[in-house]
Amino acid sequence: MSSNFNNKDLNIYVLIKQVPDTRSKAGVNADGTIDRAKAGKMLNPFDAFAMEAALNAKAMGGPNSRITAVTMGPPPAVDILYQALGHGIDNTCILSDRKLAASDTLATAYALSMTLKYLFKRDGNPDLVFCGLQTTDGDTAQVGPEICERLDLTQVTYVEDFKIENNIVHARKVIEGGAMEVEAQLPALLTVANSYKKLKFKTLRGAKFVQEVKRSEKLQKEFLEVVDLAQVGADDAQCGLAGSPTIVSMTWKIGTVGGNCKMHQGKSALELVSEVLSAESNLVKEFLKV
Amino acid sequence: MAGEVLIVAEQIHGVIAKVTLELLGEGRKLADKLGSPLSCFILGHNMDSQIQRVIEAGADKIYIADHPELAEYKTLPYRRVILDELDTWKTPPHTLLMGSTTTGRDLAPRIAAYFQTGLTADTIELDIGPYEHKAGTDKSKIGYFPECLYANRPSFGESLKARILGPWKDPQMATIRPGVFQLPAKVEKDQASVEIKKIAVNLKEEDFRVKIAKILREESTKVDISEADVIVAGGFGLGSQEGFKLLEELASCFNNAVVGASRKAVDVGWISYPYQVGQTGKTVRPKLYIACGISGALQHRVGMQKSDCIIAINKDPDAPIFSFATHGIVGDIYQVIPEMIKQVKALNRQTVSV
């Protein structure tokens, strides 16, 4: 075994998604539903951890290691690809196609797998693919494992920490009741838990580079690849509504507990506590130890 | 006739997980509506002692795979055994359910992608019912389906519930949140009336791509926070292990009260795992949940949001926990909790004196 095996150049991918921004009030209806057209957009918060993981993996590889961020979404989703470039991701690719509308997880995983296959064929076999644990809008955590099934990558989900040594990923992952340390062979797909390290801030250089790319069509061609289903060789029938085995047949509002939390603030601890205890005095008295 | 209702069991250290029993209880109702058998896959090593529990939870058919490599859950070996078996079935299961645990969420998407079938995540209600697909761009989907799996799940930050179904292809799959279904009452059935079948285990070399190096899991001991009426839970905001002493003092003012914790407080070692509330801890439903220095991350929330009354204390007015608590106190735990102890104790004296 060669001694510099550790420094093998790594070909890394990270899958990121743009989701509605639920932190701001914009686009959030009174009943709590989201008006996707009006809502602001943001990088899926879980994918920031995946991006940090990809950047750290790159640092563990050889000097020519590279990361490609891939997203599937409407054209404005390039915003998160610019964001990725600012954080030091080397290349980006967006799969955008009207036929992708209303994709469920199976159809999403299919379209992303085909995009990855297209990139692997051109840019070489992958070593690592990182996904967020889940999205805040789809909220399924299924896309990563479904891609593994299609691409036959080694699967490690819920990763909290990892290092790469001799072509093996040593990862710590969340399990019921604790954690597990595993050794996984490359090429692997890792879904990264939000207990992983926080994404570091953009560097000044990164921010400047993004400005340059935004201004130059030539740089956009180089760093922001736009593909559609035909280009990646995907079968339309397996995409979007047609390729989705599930539908949402109805939705209705649910009263979550509280929902309209009664806030107590700006007073002394004595007043705050007495407000709450008198509002809930029956409950409190019921369980008081005498 | 509709195919079987299949539950893929989860086990920890050879003991069937509670969520599997919950699913058997709910699966029984679905199987009865369909007139289909309720089946359970058990994968593990030396699991025979668990068969009786699964029968008592209502299973009609048990498929058991025994192999040392199956003792701990690993994606690829489990996937192999399940798919090999299901590939031999003439009729696929009508419904296939797993818990939405770290295991179920790891394995169920593999099975769904293999069969290219639908999978609903994190379901909170299940039923069987009809669906008519009338119009739409995809004409091949039009039709009347008398027996669909209805999987209802929260969506959009839990303010909406969505019914998701996919009657076009079996198995219709869902992962189910632990703790939302009741444990089934014990079913009296003798083992002889239950069909028990061995599943062949033929693992391939590529199934060993992930090796387990170490498992860090603390045994759940006697503490069962899921039975308490009052839980005083502490999070990372407590700042130190000492903080839990304060919470214990508050808890000791109530009957059937315990302390609980967020995962972050457990991870830093201030309190042990059996006290953890949330997705990878316990699901609790006390009458009163006092959350101290807990931000209210989704994985914590799913474990406690069904509490009757939630009092949250957090110094950050924008903490997510204030979006679903009953009462939100914006303040420092170390000022609010001692005051609460004082006032609760005073209440106590009042109650006694009247």
Ligand SMILES: Cc1cc2nc3c(=O)[nH]c(=O)nc-3n(C[C@H](O)[C@H](O)[C@H](O)COP(=O)(O)OP(=O)(O)OC[C@H]3O[C@@H](n4cnc5c(N)ncnc54)[C@H](O)[C@@H]3O)c2cc1C
């Ligand atoms: C796969 C997976 C499974 C998970 N499972 C679980 C689970 O089962 N249970 C769980 O709880 N988490 C779980 N988590 C972790 C979860 O995402 C959060 O990270 C965790 O719940 C945060 O814990 P916390 O609220 O204690 O800490 P933080 O998010 O750090 O919040 C601390 C809070 O304390 C407040 N605070 C600080 N000081 C004070 C003070 N002096 N007075 C008042 N307030 C103060 C802060 O404003 C802050 O809101 C899981 C994560 C993953 C990825």
Ligand SMILES: Nc1ncnc2c1ncn2[C@@H]1O[C@H](COP(=O)(O)O)[C@@H](O)[C@H]1O
């Ligand atoms: N449209 C998409 N584009 C790129 N990545 C995605 C997309 N949808 C899901 N993913 C990836 O899959 C993970 C899990 O998403 P989900 O299954 O929707 O909860 C996300 O964190 C992303 O890494």
